[in-house]
Amino acid sequence: MNNWPLWEIFIRSKAGLNHKHVGSLHAADAEMAVQNARDVYTRRNEGVSIWVVESKYITASDPDDADPLYEPAKDKVYRHPTFYNLPDEVKHM
Amino acid sequence: MNNHLFNYTLQQADNCLILGQRLGEWCGHGPILEQDIAMTNIALDLIGQSRMLYQYAAEVQGDGKTEDDLAYLRDAWDFKNVLLVEQPNGDFAKTILRQFLFDSFNCYFYEALKDSNDEKLAAIAAKSHKETLYHLKWSADWVLRLGDGTEESHERIQSALNELWPYSAEIIIASDADHDAKTNGYGVNLEEIQSRRDSKIEEVLEEATLTAPEDTFSHSGGKSGTHTEHLGYILADLQFLQRAYPGNEW
Numbered sequence: 242m243n244n245w246p247l248w249e250i251f252i253r254s255k256a257g258l259n260h261k262h263v264g265s266l267h268a269a270d271a272e273m274a275v276q277n278a279r280d281v282y283t284r285r286n287e288g289v290s291i292w293v294v295e296s297k298y299i300t301a302s303d304p305d306d307a308d309p310l311y312e313p314a315k316d317k318v319y320r321h322p323t324f325y326n327l328p329d330e331v332k333h334m
Numbered sequence: 335m336n337n338h339l340f341n342y343t344l345q346q347a348d349n350c351l352i353l354g355q356r357l358g359e360w361c362g363h364g365p366i367l368e369q370d371i372a373m374t375n376i377a378l379d380l381i382g383q384s385r386m387l388y389q390y391a392a393e394v395q396g397d398g399k400t401e402d403d404l405a406y407l408r409d410a411w412d413f414k415n416v417l418l419v420e421q422p423n424g425d426f427a428k429t430i431l432r433q434f435l436f437d438s439f440n441c442y443f444y445e446a447l448k449d450s451n452d453e454k455l456a457a458i459a460a461k462s463h464k465e466t467l468y469h470l471k472w473s474a475d476w477v478l479r480l481g482d483g484t485e486e487s488h489e490r491i492q493s494a495l496n497e498l499w500p501y502s503a504e505i506i507i508a509s510d511a512d513h514d515a516k517t518n519g520y521g522v523n524l525e526e527i528q529s530r531r532d533s534k535i536e537e538v539l540e541e542a543t544l545t546a547p548e549d550t551f552s553h554s555g556g557k558s559g560t561h562t563e564h565l566g567y568i569l570a571d572l573q574f575l576q577r578a579y580p581g582n583e584w
Contacts, residue, residue: 267368276471279468281368317465
């Protein structure tokens with residue numbers, strides 16, 4: 242069982258919200274990963290839907306590239322939609 | 335007090351408590367973290383079911399008894415659980431097979447008990463049935479994985495099946511309480527449950543490439559309080575605190 246692959250687990254906490262990454266676990270296949278996730282991550286009523294993805298299929302950005310990737314966005318406040326006056330009738334923005 | 339209703343409720347409560355206690359022994363010892371949690375989740379579900387049933391049995395019994403009196407202060411011969419649930423955990427395969435044999439009864443039992451004319455039993459059944467649907471899926475999946483897995487896993491679960499098979503039928507052999515419950519509409523028809531249970535077992539065993547022994551000998555006695563030696567040891571663990579420090583609370 243030490244050879245079981247690692248799976249990343251995503252849980253939707255309630256209908257309408259996004260699935261969020263909650264952690265990872267080991268399982269022999271996708272079906273077992275869903276069951277294990279149900280037991281490990283939803284026992285305190287955390288979710289209504291589970292996605293599992295085998296960790297090896299996740300491509301991550303390299304932490305060493307953080308500067309070129311993310312720094313340039315920091316001084317570009319004009320990309321935030323904060324320069325508009327929203328009418329009061331528009332709620333939840 | 336309605337003696338049959340009391341015994342009928344206790345039979346199921348005791349099944350759930352003793353199997354819950356057995357499964358709880360795996361806590362911290364599961365083959366992997368995820369299955370350790372799965373087993374303790376199921377143990378807690380079963381103990382939760384037993385609590386609802388003990389509370390109701392205590393109410394039926396009257397004279398100020400509580401669920402704790404029933405769980406902690408009865409001796410082995412008062413327990414009415416079937417012998418299957420008190421059998422030792424053995425290896426993971428044996429625990430899985432014992433669980434599957436119980437779940438394949440328990441799930442259909444609660445489904446039928448939802449139609450009980452006793453409102454309390456019907457309500458307990460409605461809540462418990464959802465839990466047992468998952469239990470049955472979990473244990474049936476593992477029977478398939480082990481049976482149709484490696485040579486070693488197949489061998490282990492086949493030998494668990496050979497060992498536990500003579501304990502599988504007792505649960506559908508009607509006791510006096512079972513007869514009364516069916517006749518008066520507060521309990522289930524065990525014959526109907528048997529046919530559904532048997533076909534589920536047959537289907538899963540076949541897919542898992544396992545063979546049930548042909549011998550139809552069945553152990554029995556649990557429902558009337560005649561137990562294997564194992565129950566005494568379970569109760570010694572389970573009841574120790576209340577026996578050593580009567581009435582103690584925490």
